[in-house]
Amino acid sequence: MAVENLAPRPLADASAVIDDLMAATGEGxxxxxxxxxxxxxSPVDMVPEVANHLxxxxxxxxxxxxxxxxxxxxxxxxxxxxxxxxxVEFMHNATLLHDDVVDESDMRRGRPAARTIxxxxxxxxxxxxxxxxxxxxxxxxxxxxxLGVLSRAAAIIAEGEVFQLAKxxxxxxxxxxxxxxxxxxxxxxxxxxxxxxxMAGGADSASRKALAAYGRELGMxxxxxxxxxxxxxxxxxxxxxxxxxxxxxxxxxxxxxxxQAGTEGERKTIERAxxxxxxxxxxxxxxxxxxxxxxxxxxxxxxxERHAEAARAALAKIPPSLERDILFSVPEFCTSRAY
Amino acid sequence: MAVENLAPRPLADASAVIDDLMAATGEGxxxxxxxxxxxxxSPVDMVPEVANHLxxxxxxxxxxxxxxxxxxxxxxxxxxxxxxxxxVEFMHNATLLHDDVVDESDMRRGRPAARTIxxxxxxxxxxxxxxxxxxxxxxxxxxxxxLGVLSRAAAIIAEGEVFQLAKxxxxxxxxxxxxxxxxxxxxxxxxxxxxxxxMAGGADSASRKALAAYGRELGMxxxxxxxxxxxxxxxxxxxxxxxxxxxxxxxxxxxxxxxQAGTEGERKTIERAxxxxxxxxxxxxxxxxxxxxxxxxxxxxxxxERHAEAARAALAKIPPSLERDILFSVPEFCTSRAY
Numbered sequence: 001m002a003v004e005n006l007a008p009r010p011l012a013d014a015s016a017v018i019d020d021l022m023a024a025t026g027e028g029x030x031x032x033x034x035x036x037x038x039x040x041x042s043p044v045d046m047v048p049e050v051a052n053h054l055x056x057x058x059x060x061x062x063x064x065x066x067x068x069x070x071x072x073x074x075x076x077x078x079x080x081x082x083x084x085x086x087x088v089e090f091m092h093n094a095t096l097l098h099d100d101v102v103d104e105s106d107m108r109r110g111r112p113a114a115r116t117i118x119x120x121x122x123x124x125x126x127x128x129x130x131x132x133x134x135x136x137x138x139x140x141x142x143x144x145x146x147l148g149v150l151s152r153a154a155a156i157i158a159e160g161e162v163f164q165l166a167k168x169x170x171x172x173x174x175x176x177x178x179x180x181x182x183x184x185x186x187x188x189x190x191x192x193x194x195x196x197x198x199m200a201g202g203a204d205s206a207s208r209k210a211l212a213a214y215g216r217e218l219g220m221x222x223x224x225x226x227x228x229x230x231x232x233x234x235x236x237x238x239x240x241x242x243x244x245x246x247x248x249x250x251x252x253x254x255x256x257x258x259x260q261a262g263t264e265g266e267r268k269t270i271e272r273a274x275x276x277x278x279x280x281x282x283x284x285x286x287x288x289x290x291x292x293x294x295x296x297x298x299x300x301x302x303x304x305e306r307h308a309e310a311a312r313a314a315l316a317k318i319p320p321s322l323e324r325d326i327l328f329s330v331p332e333f334c335t336s337r338a339y
Numbered sequence: 340m341a342v343e344n345l346a347p348r349p350l351a352d353a354s355a356v357i358d359d360l361m362a363a364t365g366e367g368x369x370x371x372x373x374x375x376x377x378x379x380x381s382p383v384d385m386v387p388e389v390a391n392h393l394x395x396x397x398x399x400x401x402x403x404x405x406x407x408x409x410x411x412x413x414x415x416x417x418x419x420x421x422x423x424x425x426x427v428e429f430m431h432n433a434t435l436l437h438d439d440v441v442d443e444s445d446m447r448r449g450r451p452a453a454r455t456i457x458x459x460x461x462x463x464x465x466x467x468x469x470x471x472x473x474x475x476x477x478x479x480x481x482x483x484x485x486l487g488v489l490s491r492a493a494a495i496i497a498e499g500e501v502f503q504l505a506k507x508x509x510x511x512x513x514x515x516x517x518x519x520x521x522x523x524x525x526x527x528x529x530x531x532x533x534x535x536x537x538m539a540g541g542a543d544s545a546s547r548k549a550l551a552a553y554g555r556e557l558g559m560x561x562x563x564x565x566x567x568x569x570x571x572x573x574x575x576x577x578x579x580x581x582x583x584x585x586x587x588x589x590x591x592x593x594x595x596x597x598x599q600a601g602t603e604g605e606r607k608t609i610e611r612a613x614x615x616x617x618x619x620x621x622x623x624x625x626x627x628x629x630x631x632x633x634x635x636x637x638x639x640x641x642x643x644e645r646h647a648e649a650a651r652a653a654l655a656k657i658p659p660s661l662e663r664d665i666l667f668s669v670p671e672f673c674t675s676r677a678y
Contacts, residue, residue: 044502046502047501098467101440101463122501124440124463125437125441126501128470129498131467132493132495135490135493136490136491138490139487144478144486147474148478148479151471154467154471159468162386162389162464163383163385165385165464166383
């Protein structure tokens, strides 16, 4: 879908895209942040303590910014975009709290995970609280269709996480299984974020679908890149944040491709390292050598690039605007993180 | 509120109340059970495995029956009562799955808890899935006000559970703290169950409030009785299901009353046993002796009886019907479990 004004603009500095997105959504994000703060409060001290430990740690708040930018495309945001953006971020944070329990993670966003300070129990329950608050904010919007988008997303995300859990360490996991997992656990929330944004902005049905497709494709690219970053990026390099997926036995695309292409001996090497909490730099270096031999990381990046392209293409019929241009650049920002 | 036709009818056989309730809601419950079965299904095998392990174990399905009975009072059930009842039961099951992780329980409804078979991870994630499906069923009802009742309930329940967690083993917990905890974690879902039932039946605002109050008071009585049963019932007797709350350090009303009334030595005895996984029959017998000395179990039962009476009183202005008579007897069934 070659549309002249949609040729990728050169990203001299990829991080500038996020600065642009922050600038374009700044006013709305202040309202979103106020809403997040007020809705994570509770007379039960442990609730805001746990919630704010995670929320204060920041993260880019990419999803709520996407919701606001999507709503701005259609010129009729009526206030619901603030609630939707906060609800999307709450759903994301609830998922992170539960994921930390599921993955037995010690760190999150560069801080000790909440569960290491307040225990698994608090992480489970405060996650539930945030999910309840997310739905309550959606109810306050009185938009039952947007509620449908988010509640469907909540069920699909959980289902995808269970599928990922069931497939952990399963050497017969296929690229198709992997695609289903990342579609459910990651792309679904990006899709919901941009779709409800479009709905809050008053998009017609075709534009709503376009924004849903944009979010979904961006989410796919985002997760593929994340899985490559867990092996040190497109070049495959050892670093302090590498190898977690390997140790947790997560069947991400690079590993699946390596198992398909490798020799019996290479499969054995991967098998020994996968899901082994003791896998360290030496095991990781062996795996990276196998990845390099069969282009597993670059094949994964190529797939990410295709999804990024599809995300851009989804914007083809959206009228030009500052927000459209920024959203157009986000997929490239996303893939550029891996290089 | 003495209304002649609301004098408690003698309960020759308390369990007959549940039989009556099952008979009165039988047809609707078949539809609810079909919906529960279809909505706990998933192409991800582990989802129905975990969900059905819990669901098949039964439990009385008291909450969805209350939803159906409440809707029948107003004569205009239009189908939404089936969705609401199934959603309430899904919320309850999601809570149980998460509670087992929080309490590190080994048993649930007489079976090994799901977490002991599939792990904490699956219990957390399948709980999340059931919660998402509950909201999706509510969305399909298109009743945004009923959705508000259930999403508010979800947040309050989680908040109450966090409060209970924060207070575990805290000797300064007051009867007022306890009341807040059981109101949030138990009474709120009973209240939501009967309130959304009334809404599905087309109740006016006053009747909706009456049914909400009925559910709330019944839920308070239910939890007080449950907490007495954990110490062997109103007579305080050792048995195979006694002492879990003690070992988990749960600050239930009998313990709070004993700490308030007891001597320094008795406080010490309670303190040593509370939250100690090794507390066995001997420790429990010591605690029961303290309870007997200060009427802690009978005071707790007296409180349960007051809530049961308030539940009955809430039905005062509801026109007589088979369902009204059954609902009128449920509080007495509930308290009779402890004698």
